[in-house]
Amino acid sequence: MKGTNLGEFEEIVLLTIAALIDEAYSVAICDEIERVTDRKVKLSVVHAVLNRLDKKGFVKSHLGDPTNARGGRRKRFFTVTHAGKVALTKVKEQRDQFWSVIPEFNLKFI
Amino acid sequence: MKNNSVHPPKWANRFLEWYCKPELFEDLQGDLYEYFERNIETKGRRRARLNYTLDVIKFFKPYTVKKLEILGQLTQFIMFKNYFKTSIRSIGRNKLFSAINVLGLAISMSVCLLMITMFSEVKNYDRFHADYDRIHRVTNAQKYLENEPNLFASTSVLAGRRLKAEVPGIEAATIITRSFRADAKVGDNTFPFNAPWVDNDFFKVFSFNLLRGDANEALAEPYSVVLTDETAEKFFPDQDPMDQTILMNDQNYRVTGVVEKPPFNSHFKFSALISYTTYEQEERKREENDWWLNWHNMWSNYAYFKLDENTSIDQVQARLTSIADDETSPQDQTKIILGTQPLTNIMSGPDMSNQIGESIGNQALWILGVLAFVVILSAAFNYTNLSIARSLRRAKEVGVRKVVGATKKQVFTQFTIEACIISVCSLIIAYLLFFVLKPLFLNLSPEMQRSLKLEHEPIMLVYFLLFAIGVGISAGFIPSLFLSKLRAIQVLKDASSTRLFSKINLRKVLIVVQFTLSLAFIISASIANRQFKYALNFDLGFDTENVLNVSLAGNDPYLTKAIFEQIPEITDISLSSHVLSTGSRYANRAKSEDGLDSATVYLSQIDHKYIPLMGHQLLAGTNFVKKDKVEKEETVIVNETILNKFKLGTPEEAIGKVLKFGPESSLIVQGVVKNFHYATLDSEIECFAFRHQPQNAEILNLKIMSDNILNTRQKIEAAWLEFDDVHEFRGSFYDERIEAAYSEFEVMFTIVGFLAFITITISALGLLGMGVYTAETRLKEISIRKVLGASEGSLITLLSRGFMWLLLIASLIAIPSTYYLFDSVLLSDQAHRADIGALELLLGVIVIFVIGFMTIGSQTWKAAKSNPAQTLRTE
Numbered sequence: 002m003k004g005t006n007l008g009e010f011e012e013i014v015l016l017t018i019a020a021l022i023d024e025a026y027s028v029a030i031c032d033e034i035e036r037v038t039d040r041k042v043k044l045s046v047v048h049a050v051l052n053r054l055d056k057k058g059f060v061k062s063h064l065g066d067p068t069n070a071r072g073g074r075r076k077r078f079f080t081v082t083h084a085g086k087v088a089l090t091k092v093k094e095q096r097d098q099f100w101s102v103i104p105e106f107n108l109k110f111i
Numbered sequence: 112m113k114n115n116s117v118h119p120p121k122w123a124n125r126f127l128e129w130y131c132k133p134e135l136f137e138d139l140q141g142d143l144y145e146y147f148e149r150n151i152e153t154k155g156r157r158r159a160r161l162n163y164t165l166d167v168i169k170f171f172k173p174y175t176v177k178k179l180e181i182l183g184q185l186t187q188f189i190m191f192k193n194y195f196k197t198s199i200r201s202i203g204r205n206k207l208f209s210a211i212n213v214l215g216l217a218i219s220m221s222v223c224l225l226m227i228t229m230f231s232e233v234k235n236y237d238r239f240h241a242d243y244d245r246i247h248r249v250t251n252a253q254k255y256l257e258n259e260p261n262l263f264a265s266t267s268v269l270a271g272r273r274l275k276a277e278v279p280g281i282e283a284a285t286i287i288t289r290s291f292r293a294d295a296k297v298g299d300n301t302f303p304f305n306a307p308w309v310d311n312d313f314f315k316v317f318s319f320n321l322l323r324g325d326a327n328e329a330l331a332e333p334y335s336v337v338l339t340d341e342t343a344e345k346f347f348p349d350q351d352p353m354d355q356t357i358l359m360n361d362q363n364y365r366v367t368g369v370v371e372k373p374p375f376n377s378h379f380k381f382s383a384l385i386s387y388t389t390y391e392q393e394e395r396k397r398e399e400n401d402w403w404l405n406w407h408n409m410w411s412n413y414a415y416f417k418l419d420e421n422t423s424i425d426q427v428q429a430r431l432t433s434i435a436d437d438e439t440s441p442q443d444q445t446k447i448i449l450g451t452q453p454l455t456n457i458m459s460g461p462d463m464s465n466q467i468g469e470s471i472g473n474q475a476l477w478i479l480g481v482l483a484f485v486v487i488l489s490a491a492f493n494y495t496n497l498s499i500a501r502s503l504r505r506a507k508e509v510g511v512r513k514v515v516g517a518t519k520k521q522v523f524t525q526f527t528i529e530a531c532i533i534s535v536c537s538l539i540i541a542y543l544l545f546f547v548l549k550p551l552f553l554n555l556s557p558e559m560q561r562s563l564k565l566e567h568e569p570i571m572l573v574y575f576l577l578f579a580i581g582v583g584i585s586a587g588f589i590p591s592l593f594l595s596k597l598r599a600i601q602v603l604k605d606a607s608s609t610r611l612f613s614k615i616n617l618r619k620v621l622i623v624v625q626f627t628l629s630l631a632f633i634i635s636a637s638i639a640n641r642q643f644k645y646a647l648n649f650d651l652g653f654d655t656e657n658v659l660n661v662s663l664a665g666n667d668p669y670l671t672k673a674i675f676e677q678i679p680e681i682t683d684i685s686l687s688s689h690v691l692s693t694g695s696r697y698a699n700r701a702k703s704e705d706g707l708d709s710a711t712v713y714l715s716q717i718d719h720k721y722i723p724l725m726g727h728q729l730l731a732g733t734n735f736v737k738k739d740k741v742e743k744e745e746t747v748i749v750n751e752t753i754l755n756k757f758k759l760g761t762p763e764e765a766i767g768k769v770l771k772f773g774p775e776s777s778l779i780v781q782g783v784v785k786n787f788h789y790a791t792l793d794s795e796i797e798c799f800a801f802r803h804q805p806q807n808a809e810i811l812n813l814k815i816m817s818d819n820i821l822n823t824r825q826k827i828e829a830a831w832l833e834f835d836d837v838h839e840f841r842g843s844f845y846d847e848r849i850e851a852a853y854s855e856f857e858v859m860f861t862i863v864g865f866l867a868f869i870t871i872t873i874s875a876l877g878l879l880g881m882g883v884y885t886a887e888t889r890l891k892e893i894s895i896r897k898v899l900g901a902s903e904g905s906l907i908t909l910l911s912r913g914f915m916w917l918l919l920i921a922s923l924i925a926i927p928s929t930y931y932l933f934d935s936v937l938l939s940d941q942a943h944r945a946d947i948g949a950l951e952l953l954l955g956v957i958v959i960f961v962i963g964f965m966t967i968g969s970q971t972w973k974a975a976k977s978n979p980a981q982t983l984r985t986e
Contacts, residue, residue, distance in 0.1 A: 027138070028145050044142060045169045052174050064138065070148075074141025 007059075007088055013038065014050045015059060015089055019081045026065070026076040027051060051079060059085030117156050119147050119163040127167045130176050139170060190521060191528070198529035201505070208501060209533065211880045212494050215873040216537035216582065219490040221544035222869065224575060225552060226483040228545075228565045231574075233471060236376045236458040241318040242417060245282070246454040247424060249274060249414040249431065250463065254446045255711075262450075264413065264457075265465040269406050270434065270449055271414035275312075278430045280422030283315035287413040289467065291385055293359040294665055294837060297346045301837045303664065304359060306336070307467075310387035316417045319377075323353055324368025335386040337368040342382045364389075375564060378457045378468040402773065406438045407700060409447060413467050415454070424451055445711060458562075469562035482866050485628050489870050491586035492621045493877035494530065498590035499618055500884045505594060506602045513599035522595040530587025531580050538579035555858045589617070619917055622881070625874040626921035626959060627928075632867030633955035634929045636860055638947055642938065643856035645945035647849065651692050652787025654726030655845035657820070659813040659827065660690050664838035668808040674834045678826055680817040685720035686808035690845070691789040693852040701800070703757045704769040704777070710756050712772075712798040713789060718805035722748065722784065724814050731762035732782030735803045746781035747772075748801040754783065756798050772802070791852055792943040813842075871959070875966050878914065882970035885910060894979035903975040910971035911964065918963045922956045 007015065017033045018025040027047055034042045054060045065076040081089070124140070131139060143166055150159035202209045237243055249270055252260035271286035278284075288308045295304035314326040321329065322340060329337050336357060343352040343366070357364045364385070373380045394403045402408055418424065431449040439446050452460055462472035509522055517525075549565050663671055668686050675681055689695050701712040719735040735746065747770060751762070759765035762783035771777050786796050817823040824842070831840040843851075850857075886893075893906055901909075930947060938944050 027142050043169075044146060045166065045172075048139070048142075048170070049172065049174065070145065071141040072144040074137050074144060076141060077138035 007092055010046075011050055011054060011059075012089070012092060014047065015054060015081060015085055018060060018079050019086075019089065023078070025079045030079075054079075054085070057084075058082060059088055117151055117159070119144070120160055123164045123167045127170070130171055132175060132177050135175055139175065143167065143170075186521075190524075194525040194528045195532070197508075197525065198532050201529060202533065205501065207883065208497050208880055211876045212497060212533050213537050213540065215490040215493045215876050216487075216534055216586075217540035217544060218869050219486040219873060220534075220537050220541035220579065220582070221548055222866070223483045223487050223578065224541055224545045225548055225565065226479060227574060227578065228567050228571065229563060230476070230480070231567070231571065232376070232563060232565065233458045233476065234455075237378055237454050239318070239374055239376065240454065243454055245418040245420070246316060247416060247418065247427075247451045248454065248457070249416070250450045250452050251409045252448040252450055253409070254448060256444055260448065262461060262463040263409060263465045264452075264463040264467060264470070265409055266412055266414050266449065267404075267406050267409040267447075268412050269404055269438070270409070270431075271412060273434050274414055274416060274431070277434065278416075278427055280419045280426055282417045282419050283312045284414060284416035285312040285316045286310050286387060287313070287379075287415070287467065288387070288390055289411050289413075291390075292665065295346065296358040297355075300346075302346060303838050304357075304383065306383035306385050307381055308387045308390040309384045313384065316415050317379075319373060320371035322369045322371055326368075329368035330384065330386040331388070332365075332367070333386060333388040333392045334362060334364045335367040335389070336364045337370050337384040338366055339370055339372040339382050341372045343369050378466075378470060380468055406447065407445070410465060410698075424453075427451060444709070469558065471562060479862070482862070485632075486866055486869055486873070487582060489625050489628055489873045491582060492625050493873060493880070494533065494586040495589050496618050496621050496877055497880045497884070498526075498530075498587070499593060500881060502590060502594055503888070506597055509594050509597050510599045510602035513597070514603065519595045523591045526591035526594050527584055527587045530591070531583035534579045534583030534586065535576070538575060541579075542575065555861055556854055618881075622874075622878070622914075622917050623921045623924070625870070625877060626918055626963070627925040629867065629870040629874045630922055630925035630955045630959055631929045631932075632863055632870050633958055634925065634952055635933070636864040636867050637951040637954055638929075638933050638938075638945075639856050639860040639863055641945045641948070641951060642941075643853055643860060646792050646853040646856065647846075649788070649792060649943065652727075652785060655692075655849065657815045658725070658845040659815055659824065659842050660845060660848060661811045661813060661827070661831070661840070661842035663809050663811060664835065664841065666835055666838075668805060668811065671811060671834065674830055675811065675813060675827065678823070678830060680815055680823040680826070681813045682816045683720060683724050683814040685724040685812045685814075686718040686805045687721050687810050687812055688714075688716035688804070688807050690810055690848055691715055692791070693848045694791050696790055699772055701757075701798070702771040704771065706771070708757050710753075710798050712753065712800050714800055714802055715789070716802050716804035716807045718808065719803070721812065722782075722801065724812060727787065728785040730783045730785055732766045732780065734782060735801075738803075738805075744776055744803055745779060746803060747778040748782040748784055748803075749780055750784055750796070750799040751786045752796055753798040753800060770800070772800075778802070788943075793941045795942045871962060875962050878963060879966045879970065882914070882967045886970045886974035890974060890977065890982050893974050894977070894982040897975075897979045898983070903972075906975040907968060907971045910974065911967040914963060914967045915960075918959060922959065926952050926956070 013034060014030060017030050017037075021029060021033060027044065030051075031042050031044055031047050034040075034047075051060065051062075055062065059082055060079045061082050062077050062079045065078050067073055067075050127140060127143075128136065143163060146166065147159050147163045150162050154162070237246075240246060248264070249266045251263040251266045251270075253263060254260040268286060268288065271284070274281070275284045275286070286309070290305055290307055292303075292305045295302045309330060311327070311330045313330060314321055321337075324337065329335060338346065338352060346352065346357065347355055352366050352369055355366045357366065367386075370384070372382075394401075416427070418427065428451055431451065435447060435449045457466075458470055459473055459476055460470070462474055463470070512522060512525075553559050553563060553565065661671075661675075672684050672686070675684055689697060696713050697715070698711050698713045700709055702709045717735075719737045722729065722734050729748075730751070732748070735748065749765070749770070753770075754760065754762065754765050757770065759768050759780070765780050765783055768780050769777050770780065784801070788796060789799050790796075813827065815823055827842065828840045831842075889910070893910075896906060896909075930952065933947055
């Protein structure tokens with residue numbers, strides 16, 4: 002089985018899915034990440050990550066209804082599973098823990 | 112949806128569909144589409160399409176690609192037994208159709224087996240030499256002014272010498288000159304002997320197996336002979352041949368080696384070899400000129416060389432070109448260009464004159480290969496045609512298979528296997544036919560017997576099988592594809608409603624192609640036959656009737672002549688150096704008196720009796736004066752063309768003028784003969800001269816007056832054997848010799864005629880099958896028409912009209928194209944040829960129509976005669 006660790010990009014994708022709620026499908030995810038992080042995201046990379054997250058059990062997907070757009074092809078919508086939520090929370094907790102032990106952290110020093 | 116008119120590239124989509132997992136496919140394609148539409152707006156159509164394609168390629172990743180369908184393949188494998196069984200059953204059920212297919216394929220396949228064997232045999236020629244791929248020979252292209260160059264396998268001694276001395280990057284090179292003939296006296300026995308002169312490097316280039324003697328020394332000394340084991344056994348039975356002496360032309364030759372007889376697949380065969388130093392010594396002794404070293408003396412010498420391992424042939428070729436440039440003087444009208452030819456290409460390479468041994472030539476190979484292909488194509492068409500025609504009956508079977516769950520691929524496999532079974536069955540019959548055809552083919556001409564055996568190694572059987580399967584797959588491809596595409600529901604609901612006959616045009620095209628080919632064959636055969644007859648009856652310009660040419664075989668001409676003068680039926684005897692008009696030619700350079708004009712002049716050396724005996728017409732001057740021994744040659748008799756070439760004026764004016772043949776012989780023109788054909792009909796008449804040199808004669812021309820020619824011939828032969836018991840009697844009538852010279856037309860006629868017969872048989876079988884099928888399927892229609900009062904005659908017209916149209920179209924295609932092929936391509940290099948008459952062209956059409964009408968007619972006749980009550984009762 003795949004490990005349950007979340008990679009950096011995986012975490013971002015997972016967060017985006019959670020943020021988009023019902024509208025999380027590959028192209029929308031790409032756009033959202035580009036908007037928030039300001040970095041170029043390739044569709045093929047996102048696809049691969051979604052596939053990996055699916056394998057790890059952090060997301061599940063279902064096909065939407067056919068529309069006139071996209072040449073009539075249906076979209077695949079993603080939602081975060083319970084395991085996904087747990088993983089996200091765990092990551093956040095770990096980070097918070099580190100933050101809490103850093104004293105007098107000041108952006109100006111950097 | 113915007114920009115509805117613009118679509119991503121189709122092939123990219125197809126590629127995506129091919130590799131992508133079905134569960135990922137729709138969503139992935141949708142995403143790509145979305146981007147595509149976005150790109151059209153921002154980047155334009157072209158970039159959008161390009162990006163789409165790139166994305167499709169980028170998505171080719173492990174997680175998107177389909178897993179190999181091992182399971183599916185396994186089913187195919189398990190189903191194989193079932194396919195096999197149903198195929199056998201179906202073949203057995205339709206005996207007539209299967210028989211037509213098997214028979215047609217078998218006949219044409221046997222021809223192909225013959226060709227495959229021949230090609231592989233030709234390809235294996237000369238491959239027994241070590242490093243055969245590094246051995247090449249020097250070839251000459253002789254170019255007169257701006258004419259097309261003539262290719263020769265031979266070259267000059269000078270070219271060979273300069274190759275050996277100057278060209279770097281050559282491991283070894285050898286010069287061969289043919290051909291030494293003499294009577295070999297060994298003890299009390301005399302044997303006819305003939306051998307080429309070869310130099311000491313012979314065994315460095317070739318790997319003929321030297322059994323005795325030293326490869327480096329055997330051919331070094333003058334008057335050394337290396338015998339093959341076969342010759343050694345004949346000359347010195349039960350003795351050690353080494354260091355024995357052989358007496359030839361009053362000269363002792365020493366045996367310095369024994370070489371294994373050259374294998375059958377060597378283009379160069381010999382029974383003995385003589386050291387080249389012998390030739391050099393003999394030529395130097397003659398002293399009169401050094402013609403043997405002349406650049407233009409390229410008629411009987413050959414140069415072979417073996418490249419160094421890291422030299423390319425181009426480097427050698429470049430050096431040879433510069434040597435040829437160096438030797439060519441600007442005022443030469445005839446230029447010689449040196450070329451090279453790989454050893455393995457000699458058998459199958461371009462057609463060249465003066466071959467040292469056998470060569471089939473690529474032209475003949477190409478023609479035979481194409482013909483065999485055409486024949487097998489015709490048989491494959493039969494299969495395709497009949498299978499499509501019968502697919503109505505098989506449609507239900509396909510429907511049931513599909514309902515039960517067969518995929519398109521599986522149905523396709525099943526029908527392909529059926530085709531393969533048919534073709535493998537045909538192979539078995541074809542293999543038997545192969546052994547019937549083989550001797551017939553080899554006996555077509557003596558050249559064939561000398562150069563081909565058509566024996567195959569066991570590995571060839573595998574090739575045959577692969578070939579049969581290949582034929583099966585290609586013949587079955589279209590019907591299998593067609594049947595596998597049928598839709599189960601439609602077929603099962605109402606078989607007749609499916610658009611089965613959408614392939615009817617294809618069938619018509621195939622029939623037309625078949626008959627066009629058959630027609631082309633018939634026409635070609637009759638043209639070849641006509642050309643052969645034309646050549647035989649051609650007026651050569653002299654009289655060949657009742658002339659028996661007897662080879663002297665080295666005997667003294669005058670002694671032999673005296674023997675034959677005893678026979679009363681022989682009215683006259685003349686002497687000549689060779690038999691004209693039968694292909695062999697001998698030429699020398701001649702110059703005008705002032706030495707400014709020079710030209711190649713073909714020669715014949717004759718005595719004073721030759722010209723009247725052969726009925727040559729003297730336009731001016733007189734015949735040679737009778738002399739028993741010509742001590743010093745003074746005069747020459749020339750043809751009309753020479754007068755133009757050397758600007759000698761009219762025949763009368765030419766008498767008394769001088770022509771120089773070599774530095775020694777300045778000859779006065781004594782007579783002018785009317786132009787006649789001294790060569791075969793493929794070349795024009797050029798300069799020709801008769802020289803008065805009866806002592807060089809090799810042929811006796813006997814004019815015979817007799818009621819019983821055969822009897823006289825036997826008498827002559829008996830007289831010969833009494834006179835000379837060493838050499839066999841080699842005499843033949845002039846007309847026979849001419850016939851032999853044109854045997855290529857006869858061979859072509861036989862081969863093409865045979866193939867015409869085969870293709871017609873196959874096409875007729877196919878037509879028969881189609882006829883049977885049409886009659887069967889339209890039986891009800893015919894019955895109803897009959898009930899309504901149609902006459903039998905009108906029914907036959909109705910049924911056969913369609914086929915007759917096809918035959919008509921076939922003739923309209925075949926006649927002009929065959930005419931063009933012969934007129935502009937095949938016969939275009941013949942200087943004199945028969946016209947292609949309307950009779951030849953029409954003959955084929957008539958034959959085809961008669962056969963076509965008989966096959967179709969017989970079937971429609973049967974259908975028209977049937978009792979309508981019988982057919983309609985079951986309705």
